[in-house]
Amino acid sequence: MMEQHQIKEVKLAPIRNGTVIDHIRCGQALNVMKILKVNESNIDSCISIGMHVASSKGAQWKDIIKIEDRELDSRSVDKIALIAPEATISIIRDYYVAEKYPVRLGEKVVGLARCSNPNCITNKGEPILTEFTVIRRNPVEIRCCYCDRILLNVSDNLL
Numbered sequence: 001m002m003e004q005h006q007i008k009e010v011k012l013a014p015i016r017n018g019t020v021i022d023h024i025r026c027g028q029a030l031n032v033m034k035i036l037k038v039n040e041s042n043i044d045s046c047i048s049i050g051m052h053v054a055s056s057k058g059a060q061w062k063d064i065i066k067i068e069d070r071e072l073d074s075r076s077v078d079k080i081a082l083i084a085p086e087a088t089i090s091i092i093r094d095y096y097v098a099e100k101y102p103v104r105l106g107e108k109v110v111g112l113a114r115c116s117n118p119n120c121i122t123n124k125g126e127p128i129l130t131e132f133t134v135i136r137r138n139p140v141e142i143r144c145c146y147c148d149r150i151l152l153n154v155s156d157n158l159l
């Protein structure tokens, strides 16, 4: 049991406006950063990343990312669900949590990842979207609907 006087969690610098991605599965923060496609030429604000910080709910450890002055598009959120299925997204406005929602993983994953089978029809230059069935939720396992190959390394195969 945690005692009352203990600090609840590691506090990164508060932000006025932006997005917090919390409860990221431990070890996935840098893969989430890859999904956000942040680089020196497209960002002009602060990002704080906490890795392997104590969590007060769910798993004992988590990663967390706070990005100033940025909101996420739904495609990025759907990709985050694949590698961090318990993550929550909070939109911060004027220092307060204006919106908060969990990432959501549907039954199918369409057009978000490539199949790792080089002989799969989706890797032959045909104009078709990849499609996977979710066969396990945490950690996520997905199976290609075209060739039945299970995608083992999701984060390296995100589109």
Ligand SMILES: Nc1ncnc2c1ncn2[C@@H]1O[C@H](COP(=O)(O)OP(=O)(O)OP(=O)(O)O)[C@@H](O)[C@H]1O
Pocket (backbone or CB within 6 Å): 013, 014, 015, 016, 020, 022, 057, 066, 088, 090, 092, 095, 096, 097, 100
């Ligand atoms: N002004 C802010 N700047 C940076 N981060 C913030 C700010 N306000 C809230 N947060 C973060 O946004 C997330 C959601 O805030 P909330 O107050 O709902 O946290 P919580 O009660 O710890 O919720 P949870 O049960 O999801 O852990 C938390 O990670 C919190 O640290």
Ligand SMILES: [Mg+2]
Pocket (backbone or CB within 6 Å): 009, 056
């Ligand atoms: Mg919390």
Ligand SMILES: [Zn+2]
Pocket (backbone or CB within 6 Å): 115, 116, 117, 120, 121, 122, 144, 145, 146, 147, 148, 149
């Ligand atoms: Zn396939």
